[in-house]
Amino acid sequence: MAMPETSARTRIQEKNISAILDAALEVFSGAGFRGATLDQIARAASLSKPNLLYYFKSKEAIHRALLSELLDTWLAPLRTLDSGGEPVDEIVRYVMRKLDMARELPRESRLFANEIVQGAPHIFDIIEGPLKALVDEKASLIRKWSAEGRIAEVDPYHLIFSIWATTQHYADFDAQVRGILQPERDRHFDDAARFLTHLYSAALTPD
Amino acid sequence: MAMPETSARTRIQEKNISAILDAALEVFSGAGFRGATLDQIARAASLSKPNLLYYFKSKEAIHRALLSELLDTWLAPLRTLDSGGEPVDEIVRYVMRKLDMARELPRESRLFANEIVQGAPHIFDIIEGPLKALVDEKASLIRKWSAEGRIAEVDPYHLIFSIWATTQHYADFDAQVRGILQPERDRHFDDAARFLTHLYSAALTPD
DNA sequence: GGAGAGTTTGACCAATTGGTCAGGATCACG
DNA sequence: CGTGATCCTGACCAATTGGTCAAACTCTCC
Structure with missing residues (x-):
């Protein structure tokens, strides 16, 4: 099941989403959008790849969230x-x-x-x-x-x-x-x- | 068989190598090294992918040649x-x-x-x-x-x-x-x- | 015109990559 | 506690990608 889009965030969501965005910043800034891989981001965030995709539904979604943040x-x-x-x-x-x-x-x-x-x-x-x-x-x-x-x-x-x-x-x-x-x-x-x-x-x- | 590394270049080599380098410039400059694909370069040079690799033995070799040129x-x-x-x-x-x-x-x-x-x-x-x-x-x-x-x-x-x-x-x-x-x-x-x-x-x- | 060098290609391959999914683990809360 | 929502994972998949190879084609030059 995908992550609920409800307004309030769990502590766990808070922590993992910011870990993902920080990892994504590290990886995207060093390799560009296409040069970055979900595995690299997952590793940098200490999460599994499917877990990444539980919080963001695609690589593009992570990138978009990061840019707008x-x-x-x-x-x-x-x-x-x-x-x-x-x-x-x-x-x-x-x-x-x-x-x-x-x-x-x-x-x-x-x-x-x-x-x-x-x-x-x-x-x-x-x-x-x-x-x-x-x-x-x-x-x-x-x-x-x-x-x-x-x-x-x-x-x-x-x-x-x-x-x-x-x-x-x-x-x-x-x-x-x-x-x-x-x-x-x-x-x-x-x-x-x-x-x-x-x-x-x-x-x-x-x- | 790989392309001979002899000094003098055939007319065909001349033409294809410069077509490849021009195509590679187009693609690498627009997408970065990792974002570029051999297929894109091959298409831009109007050559088949194996034919690219007849003239340059790897993607890195094309990139290197381009930079040094x-x-x-x-x-x-x-x-x-x-x-x-x-x-x-x-x-x-x-x-x-x-x-x-x-x-x-x-x-x-x-x-x-x-x-x-x-x-x-x-x-x-x-x-x-x-x-x-x-x-x-x-x-x-x-x-x-x-x-x-x-x-x-x-x-x-x-x-x-x-x-x-x-x-x-x-x-x-x-x-x-x-x-x-x-x-x-x-x-x-x-x-x-x-x-x-x-x-x-x-x-x-x-x- | 034929022989050998040079050129081209389709078929193929292993690795990587973005993404899915069913089910299990864990948490919040009455 | 237990139960429903949230969280997490291993196994898996299709597509893409860099690269190989044997065979075929074409050019050059005697």
């Missing part, structure tokens, strides 16, 4: 970009928050990276919908700051893309970064923070 | 970063060349992106070896420019990472970019070029 966390920093405060500082603070997330949630970053590199087959509707809406909103805030002369004239969309690119790079391309910079890892993030602060301060400070 | 092309722009000319222009020109490559060779970009996001299992030795050596060399050139006061003081490694990230983003995360910016695609690249020129000019021009 993480989406809010992932977009939270952009939501906090606010019209209060000094614009350049506000944007630099956003860059720092994104960089922190790359350091602290690299698996989440890689999960989305895998998905998007392969054409975003499972989340294209989210990109075109809620994500686009959020970006549009923040882009117009940035444009307003430019118009008021409080930051330099820049294309707000490409500014946002560059921030995503430069910060998530440290999670998504970690293997490359580590191969080129050999010393201890946390040092990299401090250097990256300094560099990115300079990059965006210089580019955004009005003449 | 493309590596030089991929690193060429960084090699041309030269000590002659105005440093800021030189770096901005490098950014533009990388951006052109993201526009013109997105499959190649995604091939490497897929590989690195998943931990670079097949090319980590290249990263630690030849790639690191090349980056080290160019980093010291950039450091020299900084020391001479011809560009601002920046961490050269993180500068290079940020250039890779911002330019390749338009190929690797194309699905996301297209979901957020809906109009015709080539327009994006012009806007990106303008934005990135401003970003790096502002950050690198000495005070």
Whole structure:
């Protein structure tokens, strides 16, 4: 019998579902959707494969649940970009928050990276919908700051893309970064923070 | 019988091997190593699966051949970063060349992106070896420019990472970019070029 | 035109993979 | 306790996948 879809969750359900999602994050982020196997996820969650499928009715269902669970966390920093405060500082603070997330949630970053590199087959509707809406909103805030002369004239969309690119790079391309910079890892993030602060301060400070 | 490993290539070999590599680029870049199947590659190359394996003895062999064939092309722009000319222009020109490559060779970009996001299992030795050596060399050139006061003081490694990230983003995360910016695609690249020129000019021009 | 090298294929195989199912174990609760 | 709901498992399945092989076809070149 399949798991009941009732609202409240048993303690056991609570525990196993979160174990599955954590295991799935580990496996999907490291191998992509198709590269991941139910056996790997089951092993990582210390459950049997049929037991996995008792909680989620398919591999896709696990993936879907994981993406939707993480989406809010992932977009939270952009939501906090606010019209209060000094614009350049506000944007630099956003860059720092994104960089922190790359350091602290690299698996989440890689999960989305895998998905998007392969054409975003499972989340294209989210990109075109809620994500686009959020970006549009923040882009117009940035444009307003430019118009008021409080930051330099820049294309707000490409500014946002560059921030995503430069910060998530440290999670998504970690293997490359580590191969080129050999010393201890946390040092990299401090250097990256300094560099990115300079990059965006210089580019955004009005003449 | 396996294909002879002799040096010279038949016209047929020439044609089929390049058809296979092109098909493999298409499939691997869109699905990653594990997500790609020999059947897909065979279909894309208009060959039978056993015929694929007549030219390459395994899926890994195709992947390996493809990566090593493309590596030089991929690193060429960084090699041309030269000590002659105005440093800021030189770096901005490098950014533009990388951006052109993201526009013109997105499959190649995604091939490497897929590989690195998943931990670079097949090319980590290249990263630690030849790639690191090349980056080290160019980093010291950039450091020299900084020391001479011809560009601002920046961490050269993180500068290079940020250039890779911002330019390749338009190929690797194309699905996301297209979901957020809906109009015709080539327009994006012009806007990106303008934005990135401003970003790096502002950050690198000495005070 | 024939012989040998080079090329192609259908049939086949073992391993892996996502998923099912009937039944057994365990838990919550009156 | 016992009983019904929840939880778990071994055995199983069909499809897919990377890869093999012997046999047949085709090209090249004397």
